[in-house]
Amino acid sequence: MSDEKSGLSRRGFLGAGGAIMGGLALTQLPLDGAAPKGAVVDSTLPRKWDETFDVVIVGSGFAGLAAAYEARKAGASVVVLEKMPTPGGNSIINGGIVSAAGSPLQAKMGIKDSPELMAKDMMVAGLGLNHPGLVKLISEKSTETVLWTISELGVKYLDNELVQEGGHTVKRSYKTYNSSGSAIVLPQLAKLKALGVEPRLETFVTKIYRDKDGRVKGLQVREGYEFPKADSGKLKTIRARKGVVLAHGGFGQDVAYRMIQDPKLTAKVESTNQPGATAEMWREASRIGCNIIQGDWIQVGPWASPDEKGFGLAPHFAQEAASMYGIWVDATTGKRFIDELANRKIRADAIMMLMNQGHKCIAFADAKAVSRLTPGVMDKLQKSGVVKAFNSLEAVADAYGMPKAAFLETVAKYNTNIRNSDPKDPKDDIKVSTKLPQGTLPLETAPFYVSRLLPKVHHCMGGIYTNTEAQAMDVSTDKPIEGLYAAGEATGGVHGAVRLGSCAVIDCLVMGRAAGSNAAKAKAWG
Amino acid sequence: MKVAAILLSLGMLLPLAAAPKRLAGVPATQCAACHGKEKVLPAGHEDIRKAKSGSCATCHTGETSLRARLPLGHRHALAGVTCQDCHGKGKPAAKARPEACVACHAMDALVAKTAQAKDHNPHADQHGYAANCNLCHHQHKPSKNHCLTCHSYNWPVP
Numbered sequence A: 001m002s003d004e005k006s007g008l009s010r011r012g013f014l015g016a017g018g019a020i021m022g023g024l025a026l027t028q029l030p031l032d033g034a035a036p037k038g039a040v041v042d043s044t045l046p047r048k049w050d051e052t053f054d055v056v057i058v059g060s061g062f063a064g065l066a067a068a069y070e071a072r073k074a075g076a077s078v079v080v081l082e083k084m085p086t087p088g089g090n091s092i093i094n095g096g097i098v099s100a101a102g103s104p105l106q107a108k109m110g111i112k113d114s115p116e117l118m119a120k121d122m123m124v125a126g127l128g129l130n131h132p133g134l135v136k137l138i139s140e141k142s143t144e145t146v147l148w149t150i151s152e153l154g155v156k157y158l159d160n161e162l163v164q165e166g167g168h169t170v171k172r173s174y175k176t177y178n179s180s181g182s183a184i185v186l187p188q189l190a191k192l193k194a195l196g197v198e199p200r201l202e203t204f205v206t207k208i209y210r211d212k213d214g215r216v217k218g219l220q221v222r223e224g225y226e227f228p229k230a231d232s233g234k235l236k237t238i239r240a241r242k243g244v245v246l247a248h249g250g251f252g253q254d255v256a257y258r259m260i261q262d263p264k265l266t267a268k269v270e271s272t273n274q275p276g277a278t279a280e281m282w283r284e285a286s287r288i289g290c291n292i293i294q295g296d297w298i299q300v301g302p303w304a305s306p307d308e309k310g311f312g313l314a315p316h317f318a319q320e321a322a323s324m325y326g327i328w329v330d331a332t333t334g335k336r337f338i339d340e341l342a343n344r345k346i347r348a349d350a351i352m353m354l355m356n357q358g359h360k361c362i363a364f365a366d367a368k369a370v371s372r373l374t375p376g377v378m379d380k381l382q383k384s385g386v387v388k389a390f391n392s393l394e395a396v397a398d399a400y401g402m403p404k405a406a407f408l409e410t411v412a413k414y415n416t417n418i419r420n421s422d423p424k425d426p427k428d429d430i431k432v433s434t435k436l437p438q439g440t441l442p443l444e445t446a447p448f449y450v451s452r453l454l455p456k457v458h459h460c461m462g463g464i465y466t467n468t469e470a471q472a473m474d475v476s477t478d479k480p481i482e483g484l485y486a487a488g489e490a491t492g493g494v495h496g497a498v499r500l501g502s503c504a505v506i507d508c509l510v511m512g513r514a515a516g517s518n519a520a521k522a523k524a525w526g
Numbered sequence B: 001m002k003v004a005a006i007l008l009s010l011g012m013l014l015p016l017a018a019a020p021k022r023l024a025g026v027p028a029t030q031c032a033a034c035h036g037k038e039k040v041l042p043a044g045h046e047d048i049r050k051a052k053s054g055s056c057a058t059c060h061t062g063e064t065s066l067r068a069r070l071p072l073g074h075r076h077a078l079a080g081v082t083c084q085d086c087h088g089k090g091k092p093a094a095k096a097r098p099e100a101c102v103a104c105h106a107m108d109a110l111v112a113k114t115a116q117a118k119d120h121n122p123h124a125d126q127h128g129y130a131a132n133c134n135l136c137h138h139q140h141k142p143s144k145n146h147c148l149t150c151h152s153y154n155w156p157v158p
């Protein structure tokens, strides 16, 4: 009787208040312990906050540091939280190529360009998945932002050189003096240090506190975190009086999460990213009601090698020699499998599909083709064993376990195509997406060279849906989540299906600065 | 019991059993203070209990250099560096600040010392990582080559 009674009364209680209280009741118990166990509504704030800042920033790459700088300059108290033992994320290891439409350097070099043209290039590559407002803003602000890195941060770029990355219709990208994003991140860090802000390293953000009133009010962190030990470090809470800025970057190194987005990207596919490019904050942002968009558009570079780490040097051989003047071959069949001059995505997808069937792919060029590479590159590649040399086509077939007759026929067919076409306008039946480069020759001069192909995960185009004020949008209302801003690779909608080279840095800097200054302007709570 | 005995005979439980307690303020020549009865010096090594800290290098030169033979913390201790020298007064903070390292090991000198390293100079990296000594050089656990995270530069790290 009494059991039944209490059961009834409990049901009665839930029946009456469950709709409002259910989520709360579920999570009132674990409290300060750890992140919630599942995607539950958890609006329980900590009993006490260990620390308070106006603006709390997650991530110390281009975007997070740009946000920190603007917020601090606007007078806000600022903390930057970084889980790794080093600051800078992917930004500090990047290639240092930054697009700017209508720049003074373009004017000096007589190149006509405009923000509209840059926006168009981005939208074409992005298959129109890009959110036009964001693309417009970033293109329009590109030149002033690059000039700001020079005048305000003291970033040094090459004086007389602009890069034309694939998909850009004009030369528009500045190149840092050392071909590295460190040329931007280190000055960002130095400027911030002068303002009293140093990223807190080994501080892993584990939870976002979003209150019942819908506002984001702070974070839970693990201080003294030792990547990748999930339970290392001491739990602590940090209150954000004005706003939290999510600038936690992409998830290129998170195999489990990326396979949910794109099942082809198994553990076999390595990444050019830093090891800390993992998805914990992507999950947490989803849990508290951010709208993660276009997460399955993950850029994979087709030109990398399994025989060296990260980006390495293999792309120079595989792209500039084998793809332009040679061929790519499925070693399992001895046949070509893709237009070697197609875009990154088409080629990477083809290789991954084959790899997942157990096939292996190689890039192949002859002595004449590699003679076009930058001096020194082939020496390094051969010394490290990333590219191997062979004296005959038969030796190549043997070394990679290829069916000999099929491989010989593949090379002979390609050579016939080239030999039978006009040397000024060489033609091939597989490289059809664009004109073949002048100087394409039959592959017949030993030694022959081979690199193994392993596509590597490079960039996450998708992410948190934001407006042009860098406010993170609520998944149920499409309205900004109060107290929450986001910028950089953690966000989605800027690049659509395919990010153009050199457009990530400018995205991070423009939107990071917007996030920081808008967060500093927000009304404080409590 | 039985399993433990077998594991012990295979030496598999030894690392646990032998984990030394770390005592502050004990001269590094007093091995037994932390290591107890465990034999940590090679057989036939002279008794160092009365040796002066810093005197090891008089014998350990060239082939018998202590580099790579002893954890860096021991080498520091044997050279007379105390806990406070790196961690400051009071209870040691989690990590010694790099400032403590460069107080003795001037950065310029380190850059010069490794200028001929294979592939790249580890103390002149473009990411600015070299300023954080703790990334590679550990005192109380094995040191590691942080550059290996992304590169294949194979340097021994003291």
Ligand SMILES: Cc1cc2nc3c(=O)[nH]c(=O)nc-3n(C[C@H](O)[C@H](O)[C@H](O)COP(=O)(O)OP(=O)(O)OC[C@H]3O[C@@H](n4cnc5c(N)ncnc54)[C@H](O)[C@@H]3O)c2cc1C
Pocket: A058, A059, A060, A061, A062, A063, A064, A081, A082, A083, A084, A087, A088, A089, A090, A091, A092, A093, A094, A095, A096, A097, A098, A181, A203, A204, A205, A206, A247, A248, A249, A250, A272, A273, A274, A276, A277, A278, A280, A281, A311, A458, A459, A487, A488, A489, A490, A501, A502, A503, A504, A505, A506, A508
């Ligand atoms: C090898 C390489 C070369 C590239 N070259 C170019 C180029 O030349 N031009 C170009 O435009 N783009 C390039 N890109 C892309 C570009 O560098 C990145 O998109 C950009 O650096 C992202 O910056 P970010 O600030 O958004 O994130 P990041 O720089 O990745 O910073 C995010 C930081 O947040 C930290 N973090 C994540 N989760 C947490 C958490 N829970 N708690 C605390 N901290 C957390 C991460 O550890 C990381 O340090 C390149 C990328 C790579 C990998």
